[in-house]
Amino acid sequence: MILKEKVALVTGASRGIGKAIALELAREGASVIVNYSGNKSRAEETASAIEALGAEALPYQCDVSNEADVQEMVKTAVKKFGHLDIVVNNAGITRDGLLMRMKEADWDAVLNTNLKGVFLVTKAALRPMIRQKQGKIINIASVVGILGNASQANYAAAKAGVIGLTKASAREMASKGITVNAVAPGFIVTDMTDELPEEVKEKMQNDIPLGRPGTPEDVAKVVRFLASEDSGYMTGQILNVDGGMAMQ
Amino acid sequence: MAEDDVLERVKKIVVDRLGVDEADVKPEASFKEDLDADSLDIVELVMELEDEFNLEISDEDAEKIQTVGDVITYIQSHKS
């Protein structure tokens, strides 16, 4: 177990990639704050699964785009567990549509959750991490933030923003022993991609050199690496977990 | 709390955190100009002061802190 005694906050951990990340970190011994937005029962399922692995879990409802609530969440976590070592900014939504028809509300919703949320959670977590003089922040970006995607102007902009934010915060915090890296998943099988029309799914799959969509666990394993000391000499990096969709 | 006591405790934190000479930590010393601190050092310093004196210093107040004297005054006026 490589994350014994560590405390991790995973946003959007009730389902999909966030859930797989929460379980992966718990399997390595970390206590996990299971953040979610509305899906209490799914968050509790994640928490029970974590406890079944012998680790501690705290389900916590909080909209990551609300600063006061985010501050409260981090305070509660630190109070309960004593410290905060790992933050995974995973919560995210899509509101797809052609740019020409995209409603301002759909732009705002995606930017608020996917980009501002990362800023607010990072800002709150830096306090305890600076105190501890160590911390690992892992942001979940997307291949779409690198390649762009028709019908996802809002999402692509937010994810490209996450990549910039990752690099800026990595530079800012490096001298304090805090590393900030991102993972850019490709096409991963979750509720988010389940909504896509069949022909879009088929087309995306044809674009994947490794010939299959990814699983949440594919992403979680790379996050585990970034959360561990094995990646101690890495910061400001974007790791693609996309079956080869974008090669840099 | 006696003023001297506050000064001593602040001095110790500043010396530890910024690695400066105790003799340079005078009330009129500016963190950025005289003690070679960058803005992140000041953020860290403020957090340590919060722990030491059991206070919460708001972001707005923290931004106003420029000299060692500012810290002493702040602590004197916020600590019962």
Ligand SMILES: NC(=O)c1ccc[n+]([C@@H]2O[C@H](COP(=O)([O-])OP(=O)(O)OC[C@H]3O[C@@H](n4cnc5c(N)ncnc54)[C@H](OP(=O)(O)O)[C@@H]3O)[C@@H](O)[C@H]2O)c1
């Ligand atoms: N699936 C993919 O192919 C793919 C590819 C690249 C990147 N990603 C990124 O990976 C991350 C996870 O995606 P996913 O596919 O696992 O999505 P998902 O299955 O739709 O799950 C989204 C998670 O985010 C939470 N959430 C949504 N809005 C929130 C808010 N405002 N505050 C707090 N939590 C919120 C949800 O909580 P509730 O359950 O309470 O609603 C849920 O736990 C996202 O950032 C996504 O952009 C996904």
